[in-house]
Amino acid sequence: MEKQHIDELAGIVGPENVSTDTLELEIYSRDPTIVRGMAGAVVWPRHAEEISKIMIFANKTKIPIYPRGAGSSLSGGPVPLERGIVLSLERMNRILEIDVENLQFLAEAGASIREINDELKPHKLFIPPDPASEVACTIGGCVANNAGGIHAVKYGTFRDWVLGLELVLPNGEVVSTGTKTRKSVSGYDLTGLITGSEGTLAIITKVRAKVVPIPETRMVTTAYFHTLEEAGKASFKIMIGGLNPSAMEILDKTTMYTISQYLKMKLPPAGAMLIMEFDGPRDDVDNRMEIAGKMCRHEGATEVKVSATEEESLSLWNARKTAFQSLAILGKNSILIEDITVPISKITDMLRHIHEIAEKHNTMVPTFGHVGDGNLHPHVLYDEENEEEYKKAMAATDEIFETAVKLGGTISGEHGIGVLKRKFFPLEHDTKEIAVMKRIKQLFDPNNILNPHKIFPEEVT
């Protein structure tokens, strides 16, 4: 990047908040995925006004801007595909307001979910969507990607909780959207439009979102089945039975094995397991757990365990939370994490297809996920150095996406499209729908300087 441009950026944010050193450029050019890029500069603005000036600068110079929160994206979303500017929001991390009376908070985009939850805890409140990365991920990133997590089955994704945003538009205008009220039909829902737009329409600088009281109790029931399909069917029955679990997770045989090895804990021999959480008043929770247990047995569960205490529940969640890292036991150094989501009535079909696809391509695809809302994480494993394995893994991945869409599902339930899923985008959206989306992008960002080449397949861009 030219010296005059760097000087201009330094003039906006201060020289201590801009870097062109290779170390920063390399580190800020990656997220956890395989997507590669290389930034020309990294900036750390501290106010929306600074971001506004950066956007005006970007429009003038046509240098692309890549907003970044914690860099924990699983889609390649924050990766600078061109030699542009990574705009890190990590220094805009203040929690501005905890409004206990109105059950909401206001925070700068760079505050992490954990940090906000820590502030909410003394008031016995919490943010219901809980992405697996909640310790790290930022509220801005969660809204930009409409993140979900294990509790989305009851509480939905961030879209259901965001009330309003402060945004910097690509032309530099600072705009506030939404209201403090829990409902509003006043004009177009710009908050909703920006939520899940993956940093391509505007830079989120502040988020106002609803919170709820921490439930009186949270308890866990586990059920073990012969097959993944049986477990999927039981989950479906519980969901349509109106038992309203706050989490409904499935683990396949491979993941059960890796967790038991990883944690050196014993799990009953089974082909699949369900981990269900119910929250609310204790009596009500006990009652729903009992009914869920009966439903599981009816669907062929070999064993149903009701956790006796909250501590026991917690240890089961801790086991579930190690599912991903436990896969390391399988000895593969690369992983494609998918987050396909299908209508809940198709969950057993999808589970069966994943199994068949894995067999067909002779690829390991341990699967677990949020079965209650139809969101599965098939993890396609391969060794990076082994080209044949890589090809097989890619073929299996392609087929998993195609199948999900055929079943009426989506290619991304909670991670976003970013770079990794761009090529699958037309599977789910026809040209007319994509054209509308692109016109919106054009309206917000006529010079295509904000996180370009994300979401849409390259040929459409």
Next chain:
Amino acid sequence: MSFKPSLSKEMSSELSKCFRCSFCRSQCPIYQSKLNDTWNARGRMMAVQLLREGKISLDDKVLDRIYTCALCKACEEICPGLVKVSDIIKEVRCQLAEAKKGPLPDHLKMFENITTTKNVLAMKARPAELQEAIERLPQKADMILFMGCVAQYVYPKHLLTLFKLLEQSKTKFTVLRDELCCGSYLADLGLAKEAREVLAETGKMLKERGVRKIVTLCPMCYNTLRNDLPELMSTPKMEVQHSTQVLDEALKKGALTISRALPMKLVYKDPCHLGRYAEVYDAPRNILRNVKGAELIELERSREFSRCCGGTIRVPYSDLRNDLCKKFFDDAVKLRVDGVVTACPSCFHNLYSTAPYDIKGVFDIVEILGYATGIVEKIPFYEY
């Protein structure tokens, strides 16, 4: 500067386990001070990989990232990949030292200090009060109290109280009158050969004197003597305990009894080397719970998620140390505690040197117990 670390097979495999999830940003104290990912454990791991690939060269900036890791292991508690971050950093430091590209000049001074004065602080003699007490100890005993550099030369009162507590509980012990630094700092800085030489001397002394049990006040000495010494040389079986474990046992057995109340709201600061390194979390808490009138409060970040005080990086990064301590105190002040208690002379030093006015006192746990058992009349540095 060209430098490509060639990691051992084990550390290469550890490094490959980092999948850049960034969970470590929630724990890494240096990241939280700098708010720049290159100072985070993820950034450091990526930097090591970039060095290996020749994509970055070794400059002052990269050296800073390598030597500011406090080796506090906080990131390892949250790491989904279970990456041994501190072991990787230590191995890189060893290679830097071998290539004469590290450690930093201030670090080398520490080694020089040990060679010339037997202690890392370059102190010529122990404070008279401590020296006199040492003279009164028996020449020989099965149990050695390993005093450590910081307590001996800077906070001798902590040791004097510990002497009294051990005597009161009828524990027979002595010290190594010619005690040498355990070398923990050197090992952490990658001066592996020098650290081994220093530790071997201590090992030789312990062997010659037929020591069966070692008690330490310093958690760093504790880990070095408990883990590194048996790896370095074969010695007769020696039990190693931290002083909090010994004192907790003494209270449980009734060998020590609490006679005085200390009506204070206290928070216990887990030293990284006692907590995350050695998983000694309960012994110090048990002691404090025994103290009448004292209310023990847990911080949101305690036990395995406890904040680091920056002791291992104080030289030469004192600004970072100050900021790390500030963040710890911010948490404590929020809970309106009267005092902060720790069980590590280095943590004590860092906290005591940076404590805000809102905190009435910073204490070593032996001082609290000394006062509560009536062994000492007042707590040093604190006019109770």
